[in-house]
Amino acid sequence: MNGAFNVDGDAYDDFMGRYSRLLAVRFADFAGVEEGMRALDVGAGTGALTAELVARGASVAAADPSPEFVAAFRKRFPEVEVHEAPAEDMPFESGAFDVALAQLVVAFVSDAPAAVTEMARVARRVAVCMWGVEEVDMFAAIDRTAEAVGASRAAEPRRFRTPREIHDLLAPLGDVESAELDVTAGYRDFDEFWQAMNRGVGPAGQWVASLGPEQREHARKELSRELGSPQGPFELHARAFAAVVTPA
Numbered sequence: 001m002n003g004a005f006n007v008d009g010d011a012y013d014d015f016m017g018r019y020s021r022l023l024a025v026r027f028a029d030f031a032g033v034e035e036g037m038r039a040l041d042v043g044a045g046t047g048a049l050t051a052e053l054v055a056r057g058a059s060v061a062a063a064d065p066s067p068e069f070v071a072a073f074r075k076r077f078p079e080v081e082v083h084e085a086p087a088e089d090m091p092f093e094s095g096a097f098d099v100a101l102a103q104l105v106v107a108f109v110s111d112a113p114a115a116v117t118e119m120a121r122v123a124r125r126v127a128v129c130m131w132g133v134e135e136v137d138m139f140a141a142i143d144r145t146a147e148a149v150g151a152s153r154a155a156e157p158r159r160f161r162t163p164r165e166i167h168d169l170l171a172p173l174g175d176v177e178s179a180e181l182d183v184t185a186g187y188r189d190f191d192e193f194w195q196a197m198n199r200g201v202g203p204a205g206q207w208v209a210s211l212g213p214e215q216r217e218h219a220r221k222e223l224s225r226e227l228g229s230p231q232g233p234f235e236l237h238a239r240a241f242a243a244v245v246t247p248a
């Protein structure tokens with residue numbers, strides 16, 4: 001799975017950053033992040049969530065196992081402590097943080113229960129969120145396109161994409177509060193959307209990269225049709241499912 005995220009930071013931002021930046025605001029609100037709190041960004045990637053935590057005046061640290069993302073993160077936030085480490089095993093003291101947040105991460109870690117247990121070891125409060133599938137216009141359109149083109153997508157992790165799964169992941173830690181977090185991202189035109197898809201990011205980008213030239217052209221046309229053949233600027237909606245717990 002990690003190959004899907006061993007890409008340069010710009011490519012990731014182009015594809016997903018326009019959504020995750022907006023999601024970060026909703027997610028930080030939901031997790032109750034305030035000025036002066038010690039906050040840990042778990043699976044920080046290129047720092048979409050860190051930017052929001054820093055803007056709120058939290059004292060931030062971060063971890064991610066991808067060397068490419070950690071390098072991009074360091075460039076962007078030279079003042080933030082960041083470690084190349086997986087969520088399941090992080091180099092922090094027990095109770096070092098007020099809150100540990102994993103935005104768009106738990107579906108990609110090998111052992112999600114171990115990851116949230118580790119987050120609960122290092123922080124008083126644990127919050128996670130993941131996009132839905134049908135609830136994200138871009139993913140739903142890509143799925144329908146793959147079906148129409150007859151180039152099926154390789155099996156990909158679709159764990160933790162429902163409110164129930166997200167809830168149940170944190171339930172062993174204590175009383176869980178859940179929420180739906182909605183964002184709307186804008187594109188200049190379909191070409192901008194298609195270029196972002198062609199940078200090999202995440203399971204969807206890897207799917208496009210796996211297509212031969214003819215199938216890729218077919219997919220481009222079909223995807224444009226799925227999105228309503230936009231001429232000029234358009235918007236897509238996305239919903240994430242979130243949960244937070246303060247272990248006893």
Ligand SMILES: C[S@@+](CC[C@H](N)C(=O)[O-])C[C@H]1O[C@@H](n2cnc3c(N)ncnc32)[C@H](O)[C@@H]1O
Pocket residue numbers: 002005020042043044045046047048049063064065066069085086087088102103104105108109110
């Ligand atoms: C979809 S990206 C989300 C990045 C960032 N949190 C954001 O919101 O933009 C998924 C991230 O999970 C990270 N990841 C993969 N396996 C992980 C693990 N075992 N522990 C922590 N992060 C992991 C990837 O390196 C990648 O940065």
